[in-house]
Amino acid sequence: MKQRKDEYHNSKILLYLLNNNIVTVNELSECVGLSDKTIRNRLNALSVILDENEMGQIVKKPRVGIWLDSTDIQKQKIMAMISDNGLVSISDTEVDITKEIKTELLKTFKKDYLGVTATALSQKYFISQTSVSRNIKRLYESFTHRNITIVTSQKNGMYLDGCENDFRLVLKEHICTRENNQIEEGILDFFGTVDIAMIKEIIVRTENEWGIDVDEISFNEILVSICIAISRVKYSDSLKFSQDETDVLEQYVQFQFTKSICTKIEKYMHIALSEKDLWHLSIQILCARFIESNVSDNDPYTVLAYDNKLKKFVAEMIEVVSEILEFDLTKDRVLYNGLIQHLRPLFFRVRYGVNQSNEMIEYIKNEYKHVFRATWALTGFFQEHYNIDITENELGYIAIYFEAALHRRQPDLKVVLVTKRNMSYTQLMSEKISRSMNFEKRIEIINYHDFNIDNLDDVDVILTTDELDTISSRIIEMNNIFVDEGLREINTKIAEIKKMKMNRKTRFDTICHQLFTPELIFYDVEAKEKNEVIKMMADAMVAKGYVTENYYQTVVNHERFTSTDIGNGVAIPHGLQDEINEAKVAIAFLNKPIEWAAEKVDVVFLLAVKMDTNNEITKTKAFYKQYIYLIESDAKINRLRSMGSSVELYNYLIG
Numbered sequence: 001m002k003q004r005k006d007e008y009h010n011s012k013i014l015l016y017l018l019n020n021n022i023v024t025v026n027e028l029s030e031c032v033g034l035s036d037k038t039i040r041n042r043l044n045a046l047s048v049i050l051d052e053n054e055m056g057q058i059v060k061k062p063r064v065g066i067w068l069d070s071t072d073i074q075k076q077k078i079m080a081m082i083s084d085n086g087l088v089s090i091s092d093t094e095v096d097i098t099k100e101i102k103t104e105l106l107k108t109f110k111k112d113y114l115g116v117t118a119t120a121l122s123q124k125y126f127i128s129q130t131s132v133s134r135n136i137k138r139l140y141e142s143f144t145h146r147n148i149t150i151v152t153s154q155k156n157g158m159y160l161d162g163c164e165n166d167f168r169l170v171l172k173e174h175i176c177t178r179e180n181n182q183i184e185e186g187i188l189d190f191f192g193t194v195d196i197a198m199i200k201e202i203i204v205r206t207e208n209e210w211g212i213d214v215d216e217i218s219f220n221e222i223l224v225s226i227c228i229a230i231s232r233v234k235y236s237d238s239l240k241f242s243q244d245e246t247d248v249l250e251q252y253v254q255f256q257f258t259k260s261i262c263t264k265i266e267k268y269m270h271i272a273l274s275e276k277d278l279w280h281l282s283i284q285i286l287c288a289r290f291i292e293s294n295v296s297d298n299d300p301y302t303v304l305a306y307d308n309k310l311k312k313f314v315a316e317m318i319e320v321v322s323e324i325l326e327f328d329l330t331k332d333r334v335l336y337n338g339l340i341q342h343l344r345p346l347f348f349r350v351r352y353g354v355n356q357s358n359e360m361i362e363y364i365k366n367e368y369k370h371v372f373r374a375t376w377a378l379t380g381f382f383q384e385h386y387n388i389d390i391t392e393n394e395l396g397y398i399a400i401y402f403e404a405a406l407h408r409r410q411p412d413l414k415v416v417l418v419t420k421r422n423m424s425y426t427q428l429m430s431e432k433i434s435r436s437m438n439f440e441k442r443i444e445i446i447n448y449h450d451f452n453i454d455n456l457d458d459v460d461v462i463l464t465t466d467e468l469d470t471i472s473s474r475i476i477e478m479n480n481i482f483v484d485e486g487l488r489e490i491n492t493k494i495a496e497i498k499k500m501k502m503n504r505k506t507r508f509d510t511i512c513h514q515l516f517t518p519e520l521i522f523y524d525v526e527a528k529e530k531n532e533v534i535k536m537m538a539d540a541m542v543a544k545g546y547v548t549e550n551y552y553q554t555v556v557n558h559e560r561f562t563s564t565d566i567g568n569g570v571a572i573p574h575g576l577q578d579e580i581n582e583a584k585v586a587i588a589f590l591n592k593p594i595e596w597a598a599e600k601v602d603v604v605f606l607l608a609v610k611m612d613t614n615n616e617i618t619k620t621k622a623f624y625k626q627y628i629y630l631i632e633s634d635a636k637i638n639r640l641r642s643m644g645s646s647v648e649l650y651n652y653l654i655g
Contacts, residue, residue: 009032009033009034009042010042010045010046011082012031012032013028013032013039013042013043013046014046014068014078014082015082016028016031016032017058017066017067017068018068018075018078018079020067021067022064022065022066022067023065023066023067024065024066025039025040025043025066028043028066037179040177043058043060043066044098046058048138050070050074050078051141053077053081054074055070055074055077055078055081056068056069056070056071056074056075056078057069057070064387097125097127097131097135098135098138098139099174099177100125101121101125101132101135101136101139102139102142102174103174103189103190104116104121105139105143105150105158105159105160106160106167106170106171106174106190107190108158108159108160109148109159109160109161109162109167109171110159110160110161110167111159112151112153112156112159113156114156114159115153115156115157115158115159116157116158116159117157117158118132118133118136118157118158120157136150136158143160143162143170146162146166146169146170147162147163147166148160148161148162148166148167148170149161149162163238163240164232164235164236164238164239164240165239165240165280168225168228168229168232168280169284171190171228172221172224172225172228172284174186175187175190175224176220176221176224180216180217180220183220183223183224184196186224187223187224187227190231191227191228191230191231194227194230194231195269196223196227198268198269199223199226199227199230199265199269200223202261202264202265202268202269203219203222203223203226203261205264206257206260206261206264209260209545209548209549209581210257210260210545210581210582211543211544211545212348212349212545218351221284222261222284222285225280225281225284225285226261226265226281229273229277229280229281230265230269230271230273233271233272233273233274233277236273236274236276236277236280237274237276239276239277239279239280241276241279241280244304245279245302245303245304246279247614247615248303248304248307249279249282249283249286249303250613250614250615250616251307251344251615252282252286252344252345252348253344253345253348253582254282254285254286254348255278255282255286255613256581256582256610257285257348257581258278258281258282258285259278259282259612260581261281262277262278262281263578283302283303286303286306287302287303287306309385310340310343310344310347311340313343313381313385313386314336314339314340314343315330315336316381317339317378317381318330318332318335318336318339320377320378320381321371321374321375321377321378321402324374324377325370325371325374325402325406327406329402329405329406332405332408334404334405334408334510335401335402335404335405337510337511338401338404338510338513338654339398339401340510341510341511341513341514342397342398342401342513342514344514345514345582346394347386347388350388350389350390350394351388359518359519360396360518360519360645360646360647361392361393361396363645363647364396364399364400364647365392365396367647368399368400368403371399371402371403371406372395372396372399374399374402375395375398375399375402376395378390378395378398379395397517397518400518400647400650400651400654401654403651404651404654404655407651407655408655413460413461413494413497414444414458414459414460414461415433415443415444415459415460415461415462415463416443416444416445416446416456416459416461416462416463417429417430417433417443417444417445417446417463417464417465418446418447418448418451418462418463418464418465418466418468419445419446419447419448419464419465419466420447420448420465420466421465423445426445427445429465429478430442430443430445432487433463433487433490436487436490436491443463448464448466451468453470453472454635455635457633457635457636457639458635458639459474460474460497461474461476461494461497462474462475462476463476463478463490464476464477464478465477465478473497474497476490476493476494478490508622508623508626508653508654509622509626510654511615511618511619511622512619512622512623512626513653513654514583515583515584515585515609515619515623516584516585516650516653516654517544517584517650518646518647518649518650519540519544519646520537520540520541520544520584520585520586520587521586521587521588521646521649521650522536522537522540522586522587522588522589522646523589523644523645523646524589524591524644525588525589525590525591526590526591526592527590527594528594529594529595530559530571530573530594530595530596530601530604531556531559533588533590533594533604534552534555534556534559534573534604534606535552536588537586537588537604537606538551538552538555538575538606539552540586541584541586541606541608544584545581545582546580546581546582546583546584546608547575547579547580547581547584547608548579548580548581550579551575551576551579551580551608552575553575554575554576554579555573555574555575555606557575558573558574558575558576559573563596563597563598564596565596565597565598565599565601566631567599568603568631568633568634568637569593569599569600569601569602569603569637570601570603570604570605570631570637571596571601571603571604571605572604572605572606572607573604573605573606573607574606574607574608574609575608577609577610577611577612580608580609580610583608583609583610583616583619583620584608585605585606585607585608585609585623586605586606586608587603587604587605587606587649588603588604588606589602589603589640589641590602590603590604602641603631603637603640603641605627609623640652
């Protein structure tokens with residue numbers, strides 16, 4: 001009777017999968033009338049049956065669902081099997097025994113002296129040796145998917161062999177297949193002495209510092225991965241990674257998040273995880289939703305594949321928006337690289353529940369209306385490729401990158417006209433030139449006697465009717481603009497200046513773009529003394545999880561040791577990198593100067609930069625190199641002050 005009931009339940013599960021695209025365990029539970037745990041066990045057993053009979057497989061993907069991966073012919077075979085009542089009844093007991101045997105084998109990894117025999121397993125679990133052989137066959141196929149081998153020795157029996165990377169992943173998956181409330185029991189089954197409570201406290205503390213909220217599934221995956229790393233720390237030298245893989249890995253914020261966890265493990269548990277352990281844990285956190293059952297994280301292309309998927313996604317994003325805007329941006333490498341740098345931390349934020357606020361969203365929607373609406377086409381794109389819902393706040397930041405790209409392709413020129421002529425004649429010339437050249441901005445008129453090129457740092461074109469005593473590629477002397485030849489000559493020279501502006505090097509390399517965010521740019525700040533403005537800026541960084549609460553005090557301590565005012569009314573305070581989670585730069589413009597040390601300051605750059613990896617070193621060096629030119633003169637600093645909008649300045653910095 002029970003066998004018939006099992007067959008009936010198995011048939012209902014398969015029929016439900018055949019008739020639906022993607023389902024959940026809860027839906028199957030309600031349809032079939034079994035508990036969630038029993039459904040999961042049945043799915044595992046049915047997947048083995050389908051695989052053995054070459055009828056496809058049952059795919060289970062966290063946060064996505066469960067579906068039947070079979071061809072039309074294979075589905076016909078499944079229907080025939082159901083119609084003929086030919087399903088093999090797999091009891092929950094047998095499924096549990098398969099898990100127990102897998103546990104026994106996992107404990108033998110690279111330990112032939114701990115090998116197990118079929119006879120011993122038969123006696124321990126009160127099953128026939130035929131049943132043991134059937135279970136071993138199933139496990140052999142699942143281990144092979146992860147490049148783990150079951151080795152049989154006449155002397156010691158069966159044990160596992162393979163790469164340390166693969167083994168850790170298989171072990172993590174095995175423990176994580178348990179119900180959430182049984183994960184700790186699974187950990188203790190393998191590592192009886194590990195301090196689970198302390199590790200959980202470290203994860204929670206790191207969550208709080210970073211301002212993220214890890215869901216239960218991800219939390220357990222991180223917990224299990226850390227327990228494995230701690231318990232197998234003496235085998236870390238066996239972990240293998242390619243140089244390309246580690247170089248890419250260090251560019252992701254997940255690497256810094258993992259490093260923060262490892263630092264606390266050493267501090268509070270006195271266990272020093274190796275650099276290889278850090279890399280392996282980072283991969284688990286980065287690729288947890290990317291690594292499929294047939295991909296090994298030891299594969300030197302796994303992290304590279306993750307990054308290549310992102311790059312392909314960005315290229316397709318640009319194609320979509322280009323088509324909507326009817327403006328080809330696909331060859332803009334600044335846009336391409338900038339979006340890659342932006343999306344790397346974005347996926348981390350979205351996955352771990354950080355809702356990125358955007359106080360400038362209304363400004364972006366109004367000022368960049370056309371571009372912002374074009375980016376809305378990307379919402380379905382994110383859902384399709386990464387199964388995440390993107391908010392309008394995040395779209396606002398993405399829109400800024402596209403707006404900056406359009407400006408690079410069609411730069412607005414700031415034009416002045418220097419002349420001795422009377423006002424009426426000058427106005428006539430200005431209107432004539434503007435209409436002929438299709439200038440969007442009004443031409444500013446400057447009297448010849450007031451001309452000083454040092455005050456025109458932000459001007460692109462200087463038109464003049466008179467000879468100036470200054471030499472500059474921006475100066476165009478006009479002859480007769482009221483004839484076609486005169487206008488054509490001016491048009492040619494302005495086209496050359498436009499081309500120079502389009503090809504001009506960006507203010508900051510794309511590797512530096514992720515240092516900036518409009519939410520850390522402040523105008524019209526009121527402060528009476530320097531610690532007040534530093535506290536305001538540091539608190540803004542803490543609120544976003546970029547630095548710890550201790551960061552402010554390290555900045556103040558550094559200011560006591562040496563002042564950071566550097567001239568031109570600018571200060572660059574900074575603190576210890578140990579208190580920095582993600583490198584960022586905050587910028588504040590004060591409504592009036594305050595005493596700093598040797599001079600008064602009204603522009604403050606709070607630098608939370610790091611020098612702990614090759615990628616961070618490269619980024620920090622590039623920032624300082626280009627930062628020097630950003631503030632090298634009063635005219636350039638005045639230009640930053642005059643923008644008055646955090647979005648405009650952000651656009652300027654990444655443009």
